[in-house]
Amino acid sequence: MDFILETRGLSKRFGGLIAVDNVDIKLGKGELRCIIGPNGCGKTTFFNLITGNLKPSSGHVIFMGTDITGWAVHDISQLGICRKFQVPSIFEGLTVFENMRIPYYARAKPSVFGRTQLSRNVNAEIMEHLRRVNLVDQAGELAKNLAHGQKQWLEIGMVLASRPSLMLLDEPTAGMTVTETKLTAELIKKISEETNISILVIEHDLSFVKEVALKVTVMYKGAVFREGAYDEIQEDREIHDIYLGRRH
Ligand SMILES: Nc1ncnc2c1ncn2[C@@H]1O[C@H](COP(=O)(O)OP(=O)(O)O)[C@@H](O)[C@H]1O
Ligand SMILES: [Mg+2]
Numbered sequence: 172m173d174f175i176l177e178t179r180g181l182s183k184r185f186g187g188l189i190a191v192d193n194v195d196i197k198l199g200k201g202e203l204r205c206i207i208g209p210n211g212c213g214k215t216t217f218f219n220l221i222t223g224n225l226k227p228s229s230g231h232v233i234f235m236g237t238d239i240t241g242w243a244v245h246d247i248s249q250l251g252i253c254r255k256f257q258v259p260s261i262f263e264g265l266t267v268f269e270n271m272r273i274p275y276y277a278r279a280k281p282s283v284f285g286r287t288q289l290s291r292n293v294n295a296e297i298m299e300h301l302r303r304v305n306l307v308d309q310a311g312e313l314a315k316n317l318a319h320g321q322k323q324w325l326e327i328g329m330v331l332a333s334r335p336s337l338m339l340l341d342e343p344t345a346g347m348t349v350t351e352t353k354l355t356a357e358l359i360k361k362i363s364e365e366t367n368i369s370i371l372v373i374e375h376d377l378s379f380v381k382e383v384a385l386k387v388t389v390m391y392k393g394a395v396f397r398e399g400a401y402d403e404i405q406e407d408r409e410i411h412d413i414y415l416g417r418r419h
Contacts, residue, residue: 172231173200173228173396174197174199174200174236175193175197175198175199175200175202175234175235175336175337175369176197176198176221176232176310176337176369177194177196177198177199177232177233178194178196178220178221178230178231178232178233178317179195179196179229179231179233180193180195180230180231180278180339181193181195181196181217181227181229181230181231182194182195182228182229182230182233182293182393183213183216183218183219183220183225183227186229188380190213190393191213191216191217191220192213192228192231192392192393192394193269193394193395194197194213194217194230194390194393194394194395195202195395196222196388196395198329198337198369198371199364199369200367200369201252201367201368201369202369202370202386203359203360203363203369203372203383203385203386204370204371204372204385204386204387204388205357205371205372205373205374205379205380205383205385205386205387205388205401206371206372206373206374206387206388206389206390207373207375207377207380207387207388207389207390207404207412208392208396208413209388209413210375210392211402212390212391212392213390213391213392213394214373214380214390214395215341215373217295217390218254218339218341218371218373218394219282219369220232221234221252222244222247222248222249222252222254222339222396223239223242223244223247224244226241226332227240227241233260234247234250234251234252234337235250235251235316235336235409238304245254248333249337251335251336251337252335252336252337252339253330253333253335253337253338253339253342254330254338254340255323255327255330255338255340255341256337256341260326261314261322261326261329261362262314263313263314263315263317263327264313264315265313265314265316265331266310266311266312266313266314267301267306267309267310267311267312267314267317267325267328267407268297268310268311268326269324270294270314270325270329271297271300271301271329271332272289272297273329273330273332274304274329274332275289275293276289277333278333278334283392285336290385296332297318297332298310299357300328300331300332301328301333303322303328303361303362304327304358304377305324305329305354305358306324306325309321309419317340318351319346319347319351319352320347320348320355322355323343323344323351323355324355324358325349327340327343327359327362330367331366331368333361335368335406336368336369337368337369337370337371337372338362338369338370340370340371340372340373341373342373342374342375342391343355343372343374344356344376344379345373345375349378351375352378352379352382353378353382355379356383357382359372359383361385375415377405380401380404381401381405384402384412385400385403386398386399386400386401387399387400387401387404389410389413390414391406396409396410396413397409397410
């Protein structure tokens with residue numbers, strides 16, 4: 172199998188704390204994978220090491236065959252790794268459609284007349300992305316009027332508009348209702364099936380993982396504790412103990 176992302180012995184120390192401990196992960200091209208684990212086990216730090224927001228203490232990050240360890244954040248995102256943070260970072264005063272145009276402006280080169288022109292295909296492409304994140308009917312709505320779940324979907328739409336090869340989603344269902352969580356699982360699954368984007372999702376909510384029913388990496392105390400299909404993970408007593416705080 173061809174890998175899009177590989178980490179080798181990836182570690183991060185904060186003083187005496189080892190937040191990420193010697194993590195080896197291989198993500199296949201087009202794969203959709205969940206990373207789960209209790210609060211504070213190093214999931215977000217692991218993402219920060221991949222995106223360049225933090226420099227690893229040791230180890231390597233290989234993306235599409237290139238060693239990107241220590242690269243700057245914008246160079247890594249230009250190479251095709253795009254990320255959605257835990258808190259939505261959309262522009263509340265702009266419409267959904269206008270928010271979706273931002274990644275295109277960020278990428279476009281200014282014309283000789285000093286104004287950035289977006290190609291006509293962009294509008295059609297934006298509507299296609301909005302369809303994928305269930306926001307076609309809200310295209311003209313101000314972002315501030317969206318429900319919490321819809322704001323998260325808009326941000327996933329903006330990540331899609333950045334045309335990533337690898338999409339990193341950090342707790343996309345945080346604060347969502349049960350219905351929104353289910354819909355989010357469905358739309359992420361749909362994106363994975365309809366595009367060739369590889370997707371890593373950090374998730375705390377096991378009902379989400381069940382809905383997507385994919386390969387799962389379980390982190391515990393900074394390290395990879397288990398890796399396998401959802402059904403195997405779900406039957407693992409030790410993982411239940413981790414979640415219920417019985418294991419220390
Ligand atoms: N910038 C930082 N400085 C010091 N400690 C940090 C920093 N970021 C995270 N940590 C610590 O690293 C550990 C892992 O945190 P984090 O990656 O956010 O966990 P998770 O996302 O799994 O909840 C926690 O103990 C957290 O307090
Ligand atoms: Mg986190």
